Amino acid sequence: MSNEPDGSLLYEAITGKQHRLEKGIETPAFMIELSDTLLINVHIAAKRLDILIKDQEVFRYIGDLSFSGLDEEGKLLFHSLGINHVHFNNRNIRIDNPECKMSTIFVKLSLDKKRETEKKLQGL
Structure with a gap:
C-alpha cells in the first residue's frame, strides 16, 4: 500500500497486481479482481463487499452488498x-x-x- 500524489492509494489485490483506489476508500481485508474494470473489496468483520469500478485509471466506490x-x-x-x-x-x-x-x-x-x-x- 502506498499513497499517490493525487490522494489515491495503491493497493495490492490477491493476485499480486496493484490498483489505484480513490481517496477515502476503506482498506479491505483483501481485494478480488473480477475484471480489468471491476474490483470487490472484502470486509470480513463488517460482513460487506464493496464494489469498485474503474474511472480515469482510478477505482471508485459505486456500491456495497452487506x-x-x-x-x-x-x-x-x-x-x-x-x-x-x-x-x-x-x-x-x-x-x-x-x-x-x-x-x-x-x-x-x-x-x-x-x-x-x-x-x-x-x-x-
Whole structure:
C-alpha cells in the first residue's frame, strides 16, 4: 500500500497486481479482481463487499452488498447512490430511478421460499 500524489492509494489485490483506489476508500481485508474494470473489496468483520469500478485509471466506490442482517433478519442489503434502475426476472419487471430517490435495496431470503419455487419449477 502506498499513497499517490493525487490522494489515491495503491493497493495490492490477491493476485499480486496493484490498483489505484480513490481517496477515502476503506482498506479491505483483501481485494478480488473480477475484471480489468471491476474490483470487490472484502470486509470480513463488517460482513460487506464493496464494489469498485474503474474511472480515469482510478477505482471508485459505486456500491456495497452487506450481509450483516442475514443472520438476524434473513436480509441482504445492497446500497449505492448510482442506482439507475432495478430489474427482476431477466428484465420482465423494471423499476427506474429517474429522481435518484432509490439508494437502498433489501432482499429478504427464505429457504422455505426456495423450496416452494423449486417445486413450482419442477411442476409439483
